[in-house]
Amino acid sequence: MPTTATAASAFADVTTSNSALRRFLHGLPGVDAVGLEARAASLGTRSIKTTAKAYAIDLAISMIDLTTLEGADTPGKVRALAAKAVNPDPTDRTTPTTAAVCVYPDMVATAKAVLNGTDVKVASVATAFPAGRAALPVKLADTRDAVAAGADEIDMVIDRGAFLAGHYLEVFEQIAAVKAECGDKARLKVIFETGELSTYDNIRRASWLGMMAGADFIKTSTGKVAVNATPANTLLMLEAVRDFRAQTGVQIGVKPAGGIRNTKEAIKFLVLVNETVGADWLDNHWFRFGASSLLNDLLMQRQKLATGRYSGPDYVTVD
Amino acid sequence: MSDVTRLGVFKTYKLYVGGKFPRSESGRVYEVTDSKGKWLANAPLSSRKDARDAVVAARKAFGGWSGATAYNRGQILYRIAEMLEGRREQFVREVADAEGLSKSKAAAVVDAAIDRWVWYAGWTDKIGQVVGGANPVAGPFFNLSTPEPTGVVTVLAPQESSFLGLVSVIAPVIATGNTVVVIASEKSPLPALSLGEVLATSDLPGGVVNVLSGRTAEIAPSLAAHQDVNAIDLTGADEALAKELEIAAADNLKRVLRPQPGDFSEAPGTHRLTAFLETKTVWHPTGSLGASGSAY
């Protein structure tokens, strides 16, 4: 598979100036909102039962970036969360681990200490999360700290103000600079905060902008605004990574984050993946859920499938 | 010289096809007499080939006429009324001869016919609002129905009411943007042929109205069967001919207006306007302002 460097060079001509980049992004096919939402809703009617449901639940658990991003986060809280990521259901050791835990940069070392020697990655938000309102050197320092503390993945936010003002090249260069800070130590997830970009056309443009600038993942949201991941905006981003790979050969991951709270919703997202980009993305290297409460619902559903009884909140851990 | 009466100049009555005044390609004519049997003129005895040429002319004119603004069509229909008003005396004489009416009764008929053009001139830019409109569908879609002209319409003009009847059947058809091939009253075609001269000087594009004279039963079957005719008004057909033509019209599913009892001096209503309209319904998604579903 070609590296992202070749993807970047494939678009060298359109990233020479803001106007060239603008022409490219505005030349992408438009999105009809009603049609997009209808397609997402239609895939949402898939009925996933029995063996398919068992497969989907385990897959979903394995794709979770188990997240805590609170002002009140403490080392104790982060350690407990990391322990849960490694061992989500103490009553059933066949339960897969989550993909990662996702924390603020200052908690990376704490998480890393618990997760060393496991398959669970540490992801850190960075670049003045969640608003992204800081000078570039601050954002880069934020990133550098997290990587130095052992973060395997960096979840950066774009400057939505710059994007909405049409300063696409500025956004592009910031992503590229953060990518450079990640080097080959950390994979970069680029958060668009789709709820603030507002239109689907903007989400498609942001997706391409992020991918061209070197994102390893494109991610919907911070979880901190009113509208976060939706089936429609995730479908749109899946279409973007599908088209990007068709054009460049480079595969990019997708991470819906925020608002996905139960098994039924998570499975709908997996159906979107399955029927839009297919099996190549049905792996936690390429698809993640940014979530916290989702995990316990998946675990309860998993117990129900195993035992035939409905489970309850007392039979999953509160961390 | 005072004891020599001036010899009048006869008019050669000709067809009106594609904005021109041809004789029948067949070279045939037939005698037209007044109600008492007195010779009035020789009228062209149209052939099927004349009918075919008329359809070609009507089809050619359809795009422009149906695409003209409704306001423009209204202006032209009103212009027809103006031109007729100026030639009122001629039509009073022709209608009196054709239908055996007194001069005052014929004048009333001609006046009514002129007023009918005015009535339909006003309809061109209103019928769309009356019969079309937005449909409140249960979903995020804009949905609008608009009437559109059916296309090329063959009209068998009424046999008895040679002028008011004629105007009453062709004006509503062209008001909405259709084009017409009309077969004039067989017995009394002269007012119809003269009307062609009025239409030619009223800014009406050539081919929008095409006037044929001759034997209805000879010309109509080929028009009823013609695959490039979209509709047929059977007003001028008797029961047996109407049935035969309706059967022929089924070959390409022409819209058929069957002969209906009625008096052309009465208020016309809108049914002749709507008889040759199609309804087109266009859907388009509306959607939300933004993907976030929020509103400012």
Next chain:
Amino acid sequence: MTFEYAPAPESRSVVDIAPSYGLFIDGEFTEAADGKVFKTVSPSTEEVLAEVAQAGAEDVDRAVKAARRAFEKWSALPGSERAKYLFRIARIIQERSRELAVLETLDNGKPIKETRDADLPLVAAHFFYYAGWADKLDHAGYGADPRPLGVAGQVIPWNFPLLMLAWKIAPALATGNTVVLKPAETTPLSALFFADICRQAGLPKGVVNILPGYGETGAALVEHPDVNKVAFTGSTAVGKAIARQVAGTRKKVTLELGGKGANIVFDDAPIDQAVEGIVTGIFFNQGQVCCAGSRLLVQESIHDELLDSLKRRLSTLRLGDPLDKNTDIGAINSAEQLARITALTEQGEAEGAERWSPACELPTSGYWFAPTLFTNVTQAHTIARDEIFGPVLSVLTFRTPDEAVAKANNSQYGLSAGIWTEKGSRILAVANKLRAGVVWANTFNKFDPTSPFGGYKESGFGREGGRHGLEAYLDV
């Protein structure tokens, strides 16, 4: 590891199909006068579902007489009372919608996803909509106190059995007519269940009569001298025959016939939604839809890209058990229809068009046809001109909007068309020039009871749905 969906069949137990059904005349189920019966099968398995009485000319006469007797009182009822019967029917349909959806899927072969999410909601909505008109006819734009016509003879097709019944019966009853309806011979069951709904609603006897049968039954109904109104949905050939049959009579006729809808995709289209629209346009109900977008007109500059996307999308369509909730493509309705689709596609190949289908395993029993694309199609090909009425899309190209419109209109039909472009003025300009009764811009195959539906040219005449749909049943 791939994400395989386990079978998710909708339960058959919600519907109880009797071994045999009679004709529904004057409020009673009765045998045919000559005792004839026919079998209706499930197209997905060829299982016999029930034996159904087959109406002959004598039964038609009996039903028309019953409808005539009922007409006097029914038409004299205050509109507000007729409305309440129709509201009752709408509600009972909603209550029984899962049962009816399963029944329709069994008898027709279409996916439960469609009967559940499209057919049944539209059926109930249609009755609800026309119920509201029954006491407002004075305000419908057809003059004061418009009168019903009398007895309506209605003949409906098999592609949307219950929905076509609703399109016919709801406006007829709202306006005060009584009806004799013949469902298609391959899908009589939902109409017979509807008869039961009429009984539950307490509808007066004879207002609705249901006569299962074949073409001869329909012809006898159309020909009956005491029928005042003929409404037909079906093939253009039969529509023409009906137009000839009623010539010289006073019967009012509406015909909703075939189509060869052009779905026009411009180079600035919202491509992903256009692909969905193309799929919906031709594969909804296995393409057995008169307004299907069966001709794809794609701007030559994006032909290859669009075709790649389309093929990729078709590869995700799930064909199989219509009762499975994840099935996208169900069975073809009958062996006869399958044979027609097969013959036309063979002709397409013989005439040099290039055929493509996704890898797709067809069940071994029942009537099935894989989703099929034809590329390199020109206007001269049979598959670009004749209605196939199956899951077969013919792909043609154009260079300019003018050419797109010219090709779209180059058909004896004029029922539907689609336009895909992000440019608003182009949508309006093209929509204006298309000679089609329904134009879907940036969407396709949307239906609503308020929205008039019907064709230009040989796609028939008259409109169903909306205020316009009342005219067909009023003496105006």
